[in-house]
Amino acid sequence: MAEPIQIGILLYPNVTQLDATGPAQVLSRVPGAQMHMIWKTRDPVPTDAGFSIVPTTTFADCPQLDVVCVPGGGGQVAVMGDPEALDFLRKQAAKARYVTSVCTGSLILGAAGLLKGYKSACHWAWRDMLKDFGATPVAERVVRDRNRISGGGVTAGIDFGLTVAAELAGEEVAKSIQLVLEYDPQPPFDAGSPEKAGPERVKRIYERLAPLLESRCKANAEAAARLN
């Protein structure tokens, strides 16, 4: 019997849960996949959506992963300053086949020093912060640079998941998963990117983010300074 494909998704308090659960849904359907949801302990981890997810393993117990995936979310700032989490990611990344992220998870990879000289996706509102870590932000849904594969904001995790599924098991398997998950998206509105939503709506989001943006920029610069 073939070795299982070890796929691990980082959890942390205040993770944007769909950044994790979208890829988990797709990748758990890859034949031979063994899914891990990882945090420091197995205590339930509160997400941004009002409920908790139970980790399946811990930093200490997690096997070497073939795919390490880091989701984004408000808790990302704390993880960027957490040496234990960054150390776990560095150790896994050293031997993983794919080092991946969804949304602002790429900033965590950046803070772990894993994106220096790489192109990466990120959520549109935070994308430029990748530069602090020597990465090149790319405004695409899924970005690949050597063995780094990254998705854009939140829902991009599903497109990302299918891309990674095709890498792991071939296009035909990925297409079957797409069919079984009925991924034939038909958004009722067309406001899913800054370009499509238009400058007025983008401005309102930035106004809402303003109190966060300054502290996040500072945290990002500090994480980058620790790296050098």
Add this chain to the structure above:
Amino acid sequence: MAEPIQIGILLYPNVTQLDATGPAQVLSRVPGAQMHMIWKTRDPVPTDAGFSIVPTTTFADCPQLDVVCVPGGGGQVAVMGDPEALDFLRKQAAKARYVTSVCTGSLILGAAGLLKGYKSACHWAWRDMLKDFGATPVAERVVRDRNRISGGGVTAGIDFGLTVAAELAGEEVAKSIQLVLEYDPQPPFDAGSPEKAGPERVKRIYERLAPLLESRCKANAEAAARLN
């Protein structure tokens, strides 16, 4: 201060987690929303993707919901035969503003007698079973009939969520949520519906489902018989 909008999503063992977590991501961003993940106890509920979600409330403790949402998944068959769960849904549905489902969650609503004479969506592979419950299956991404709103298979939960968000809070709010969740889908393949995937792929899925299909058809007919 306005009353919160009570939004509840049913959990159960072997739920297809994205059926629940997709809508949860969208609806938790509706201003004033209070999200509930509901099952019999607060013990973690194992999902289809190898991890568990912790319910935030129980049948006994759940407040009257404005939106009751039932996701699908392999565990749906057991729930169709669970009088306690069906009773909870019937009681909630009697006073809820919206009675909703994603994927094969509509079969659970059917088994609770809540879709008789209604049009409904469902996952493409199981859609016809809605007829057992006097419902009319509709091959659309999101289907609305009076206060019933339903999404098709798995990933349709995101399109469904945005539709419900617009109902609850208006289109402008739904568009902001779409932008923040960067829901600008770009599937890497075009195989997300039976029509797009083509007959060969559909046939392979049905072959894979064959061992399940017979027992599920039987369970569905039995659930319908109990209703009458």
